Amino acid sequence: MAYCCVPLCKSDEKKKPAGLSFHELPAGADARVRWLAAIRRDKWWPNTTSSYTKVCSRHFKEEDFIESKRRRLNNGTVPSIFEEYPPHLQPKSTPARNTASIDKRTIDKYKMELKKLHEDTPVADVSNIKERAKEKERAALFLIDQIENFKMKRPSWSEETTRRCVVLRRLSTRAYEHIRGEMLLKLPCRMTLSNYLGTTSGETGLSKLSEARLRVEAESLTVPQSRICSLIVDETKIREKLQYNKQQDCFVGHADVSLEQHGGDLTLANSLLCFLITGLSTSYRIPVAYYFIMGLTGPQLHKLLIFVLE
Structure with missing residues (x-):
């Protein structure tokens, strides 16, 4: 169980309140030294192989965090809030930084916000779907067909989607036609499916059509x-x-x-x-x-x- 290594702080992961997060000490030697200097814990050096020694979010400012799916700290952030410390152990106030330093941090913050906005936009989701479609993922291929054919009067369907629709219509013709009629999904029409299946010769035994179908199915099973x-x-x-x-x-x-x-x-x-x-x-x-x-x-x-x- 992880605990906060800051003296007088009693935070641990077992009883952590909502919104509290724990952060490992930096792996880099310089950054770790800055953290230890800020914490001011005498005659103590953390175990580099332990994952239980961490610093809780109570010792950081709000602007020190990057809010994403997983809460992370900005690069170069050092713990600076120690409410339990006596006055003589409180960190000394630093002189005001120059304008160039403030501008750089502001620009970096805006860049991170823009990056987060880009990741949250539908464009990023579509790009992800396209990448998965290239890997022949069935759900991604179907979604790409839906997007590309949404406004087309003469849609063009991938073989994977056509094959799946043949099976779907065979399972329930009424359900399939209801989905098409209500425009819940864009699906191939009956004529498209019939053209894909082709005409059968009616010959018994192992026909050429059956052999071709088996070859296509074998290629799709990667x-x-x-x-x-x-x-x-x-x-x-x-x-x-x-x-x-x-x-x-x-x-x-x-x-x-x-x-x-x-x-x-x-x-x-x-x-x-x-x-x-x-x-x-x-x-x-x-x-x-x-x-x-x-x-x-x-x-x-x-x-x-x-x-x-x-």
Whole structure:
């Protein structure tokens, strides 16, 4: 527990009142000698390795402090207030300083105030956000998109923001459109998200679109631990039905893998087998492949699983 090393002062950190702060003796030899000369504690030299010997703020003037997030002293400040000392130990009044010295201190004080004002302005906050955006921090990238597109009639979105908005709209279309409609946030429209996703060929298995998506996701996961994931296999029952896909000019609904084929005829699928990866340390789920199936043996499932893993 730190205490005030000034004689007759009983301040300590355990019982300190509001507004009281403690300050370590300077590390520099010259400054430390000036502090010790002002304190006037006979036959005493502070331990340089101890962090408990400090001087409380009661022994400094208000102009000696720099008010910021953490209260600090101006450079060259020396304790000068010792109310408990008897008159013969009180510091002697110094002669008036020359005008040049007063002007220099005034200028330095104004410089510190200007610096503090600059740090507290929104410009400094935006600069900080831009620096964090360069480091690919997701929240910073999203905020930069919000600022840059706020007044634009044709906004331009970063890939990170577009990808996140695809997921957000998938979670709740009504909530997403409400946020856009009320202008709570500037978000990409449905057409922008559709253009980003592109058109799917409807092919089953491990498609080229899935491979491209996996590559993009892998590049965005810069931390090695975030790439650790597990492969989940999920089977969903579907109705046996053959349907014509006008876009691809083909019929869909036949089983890609089935327990047996009857005389070479195609079998209608009654289940959909999906493979997706999910992050163990990071929250993400990415579809990998899917197959229409009609019954599956253990060896067939094992062979299919090995193929997807490879």
